[in-house]
Amino acid sequence: MGIDIRFPIGLMFTIFGLVLTIFGLVTNSNAEMYKRSLEININLWTGLVTLIFGGLMLFFALRARKNRKK
Numbered sequence: 001m002g003i004d005i006r007f008p009i010g011l012m013f014t015i016f017g018l019v020l021t022i023f024g025l026v027t028n029s030n031a032e033m034y035k036r037s038l039e040i041n042i043n044l045w046t047g048l049v050t051l052i053f054g055g056l057m058l059f060f061a062l063r064a065r066k067n068r069k070k
Contacts, residue, residue, distance in 0.1 A: 004064060010057030017054050020047025 024044025027033055034041055 004061050006057045006061035006064070010054050010059075010061055013050050013054030014058060015054070017047050017049075017051030020044075021051055023047070 020043050024041050024047050027043065028041055031039070
């Protein structure tokens with residue numbers, strides 16, 4: 001068929017992960033904000049995991065596209 005859903009999903013998760021990671025880094029010094037989550041910067045950690053997942057999806061989509069061209 002030629003339709004690979006991994007590329008748009010990877011792009012979406014990568015962008016969302018970047019936004020969350022940047023927000024987590026900017027608000028890192030706000031201790032009041034992270035009191036409810038046991039002092040864990042949940043935005044930063046969730047953003048990093050989402051960024052890694054999106055990067056893996058993009059990697060697999062580009063690798064599959066490269067293998068199809070051969």
